[in-house]
Amino acid sequence: MRVLFISNGYGEDYVAVNIIKELRKIDSSIEIEALPIVGEGFLYTKNQIPLLGPHKKLPSGGFITNLRILYKDLKEGLLNLHWKQWEEIKRWSKKDGYIVAVGDIVPLLLAKLSSKKFFFVSIQKSVYYTLEDDKKINIQKLSKNKAKEIAIRTYLLEYFLMRSENLLKVFPRDFLSHLILEKARINSEYLGNPMMDSLEPENKIKIDNFYNYIKILVLPGSKIPEAYYNFHLLTDGILHLLKSRSDENFLFLTAISPNIPIKELEYILFSKNFIKDVETEDYILFKNNNHVLILTHAFSDCIHHAQIGLCMAGTATEQFVGLGKPAIAIFGKGPQFTKKFALLQKRLLGDSLFIAKNPEEIPKIFSLIYNNNELLEKISLNGRKRMGEKGASRRIAEKIYQITKV
Template sequence: MRVLFISNGYGEDYVAVNIIKELREIDSSIEIEALPIVGEGFLYKKNEIPLLGPHKKLPSGGFITNLKILYKDLKEGLLNLHRKQWKEIKKWSKKNGYIIAVGDIIPLFLARLSQKNFFFVSIQKSVYYTLKDDKRVNIQKLSKNKAMEIAIRTYLLEYFLMRSENLLKVFPRDLLSHLILEKTGINSEYLGNPMMDGLEPENKIPINNFYNYIKILILPGSKIPEAYYNFQLLTEGILNLLKSGADEKFLFLTAISPNITIKELENILFSKNFIKYIETKDYILFKNKSHVLILTHAFSDCIHHAQIGLCMAGTATEQFVGLGKPAISIFGKGPQFTKKFALLQKRLLGDSLFLAKNAEEIPKIFSMIYNNSELLEKISINGRKRMGEKGASKRIAEKIYQIIKV
């Protein structure tokens, strides 16, 4: 039995790898390959998953938000790369097998074009992005035509590709999206959001030393050089919080991606009067008076131990909110984390995400959330509803295997 995973971004690779691990647990004889449309397939290589076709890191990182970024990708050989990738898919498709598209329209389009039977793990789009007020949607009373209107506005061309006879199943990222798609006749099933899997703490940071500190997550994002600007903005938010007269001691857990240059972040911290105190292979600890900031790659540790997040990221923010925790975002200048992106993310995450126009607003929003038990309970319920419980990767793998083993 042959299976090809096609994905188009770091978050999509992450989801694909989690599902592949579960498929291998079910049946180790399945011949699995992967084609990362964007990037060099770092996560696949790390998990010893064979790669198909050429792969290359492009300037956009798969996040094309304007013509200037598209031009940079084209200049670096985007069209030639996709042409070669398509040739590999055609070659792979000459034998029996199934394709699992993870992400959005590009892997979905390639899966449809292959004329093989395929699955679609839809993790990019949600009807929450489209609906101004999801609380007004009554699925039982919603007509098929109205559901189709919402689905087309949400998924655009993807919706029509999902109507393919070769599609064996769509796995949407949330229950509401599934119910809308199902209402229109799409072969959809909601089994949870696989982005919430593989997030178990690694216990790499000395959290027990800071039991009486307020723990705040810092997420500057992963795109370079935008992440450095975001970190600068977030540290301004930190300093505003420290100046606000709060008597508490703060621990800022800063989760950084492997591609970020530590030296750049250190220079920003030094300019804000943070002093490097301890450096190990797993973390670097800085102090500012009685407050502490940790730089680390141990993302799962950070999101599990933090109580509130200061976030300027995409998937990582969603995963933190999915644990039932509140996040505050500041409008950035992009190319990824812009005001428009933040407003769309607010629609997706609802009551769990708070938006600050600038770093000066952070203390006011923080004081509104912290120690407000009624609000925190509401946020906890909302986050888990929007992002789903863990275990989706296993459930999706089991469903895929149940269909293809026949």
């Protein structure tokens, strides 16, 4: 059996790789290839998954939020790249096989145009984005037409592509989206959210000496140069927090994407009176009086150790919230993490995400959350509801195998 995974972004590649790993465990004879629409497919090559067709890192990183960014991508050969990728898909489709589209409309459209039977792992869209108040939705009383209206508003053109007779199954990212799609007569099944898989701690960061410290996650995002600006904002927020709570000790766990040069972040910390204290293979430790800040690539360690997050990221913030923890976001200037993006993320994550208009608001929001057990319990339940439990990659792989082996 041949299977082609098509994905369009780092988070989508992450999900695809997790499902592929599980498929290989079920049947190692499956011939699997991957086509990353955006980026160079680092996660695929790291996991020995063969790549199909051309792939290239573009200025937008997959986040085309305005005409200026689109122009930059076009200048770097966006149209030519996509045309060559489509040619590769047509070549691949001449033989028997199935396609798994992961992400949004781009891989979904390519899967539809291929004329092959396909699956769609929908991880970008959710009805939480479009519903004013999800608590007012009564699924049992919801009419088919109303469900269809919500589905079209949420998924736009994706809704019509999901009606394809070649679609074998849609796997939505949350249960409420599944219920709406199912009511709208889309072939949907909810098996959990694969973004919550492979997040087990690596134990690269030892924090035994910081048991009495308040542990804060810091996520500046993964896009350059945006991540540098975000880190400036986040460290400004950190300094305001330290000033407001001088009797506490803080440990800031800063999870850095592998593509970001740590040296650039060091310069920002030096400018704000942080002093480098320890450097190991896995992390760099800085001090500011009694407080500690760690720069590391050990993302899973950071999200498990941290109690509260200061986050200006997409998928990474969602994964942290999915562990049942609260996050605070600051409006950025983009191209990814803009005011609009933050407000949409607030809709998606609900009570688990708090919005600070500027770094000065961080201490006030922190005080609202910290040690507020009633609120933290509500946040924990909400985060797990919005993001689902781990294990979805295995269940999706099993379902794909079950359907294709019939």
